[in-house]
Amino acid sequence: MSSHKLEVFTDYVCPWCYLGDSRVKKLINIFDIDIEIIHFPLHPDTPKEGKSLLDLFGTNQEDIDKKNQKMKNLMSHENLPYSNRTHTFNSRLAQEIGSWAQSLDNKTSIHDNFFEAYFVKGLNIGLKSVILEIVTKSGLDEKDANDIIKNRTFKSSVDKDWQKSRTYGVTGVPTYIYNNHSVVGAQPIENLIEFLNHFGVPRL
Numbered sequence: 001m002s003s004h005k006l007e008v009f010t011d012y013v014c015p016w017c018y019l020g021d022s023r024v025k026k027l028i029n030i031f032d033i034d035i036e037i038i039h040f041p042l043h044p045d046t047p048k049e050g051k052s053l054l055d056l057f058g059t060n061q062e063d064i065d066k067k068n069q070k071m072k073n074l075m076s077h078e079n080l081p082y083s084n085r086t087h088t089f090n091s092r093l094a095q096e097i098g099s100w101a102q103s104l105d106n107k108t109s110i111h112d113n114f115f116e117a118y119f120v121k122g123l124n125i126g127l128k129s130v131i132l133e134i135v136t137k138s139g140l141d142e143k144d145a146n147d148i149i150k151n152r153t154f155k156s157s158v159d160k161d162w163q164k165s166r167t168y169g170v171t172g173v174p175t176y177i178y179n180n181h182s183v184v185g186a187q188p189i190e191n192l193i194e195f196l197n198h199f200g201v202p203r204l
Contacts, residue, residue, distance in 0.1 A: 007036045008174060009039075009168075027189075032202045032203065179199050
């Protein structure tokens with residue numbers, strides 16, 4: 001465990017977070033730094049069945065197609081698979097399970113698997129059945145996860161993350177915070193390297 005920590009505010013239904021996550025992975029191969037995922041409430045009022053992007057953005061299909069094409073182009077430069085989005089979904093339960101998984105293993109694959117389920121497969125990651133499939137794929141115990149969902153065992157953990165977002169004044173994701181300083185958005189890897197270099201984070 002490093003004495004240096006980069007806090008990454010993120011949400012599984014944020015395409016810029018999916019893109020930024022790929023770049024953060026490169027940082028841990030350059031710097032002696034730990035990454036702490038802080039869950040952020042991007043669209044907390046989304047109903048269980050999801051909300052169409054047409055309704056979310058109050059726009060037309062042509063505009064949604066342009067947004068998807070823009071994201072697909074950006075993702076291709078990072079070698080990330082990406083399918084056209086039609087809906088956003090409520091990520092709250094997924095965040096609670098992600099928080100549980102991270103408590104077991106800070107390098108858990110569950111974050112990647114939630115991103116894949118939503119941005120590649122178009123699945124509703126707010127549904128328990130989908131979450132449990134992701135849990136199994138991540139090598140975690142499905143029964144334990146089912147109990148956590150039923151009892152909302154990690155509700156307070158995500159509540160603390162959401163409160164930290166408010167305390168820090170985070171209004172958009174991804175946001176990266178180190179030493180009480182922040183950069184916002186899916187920054188190019190060069191900008192993130194420069195950010196950490198500025199604070200003298202040691203390299204590997």
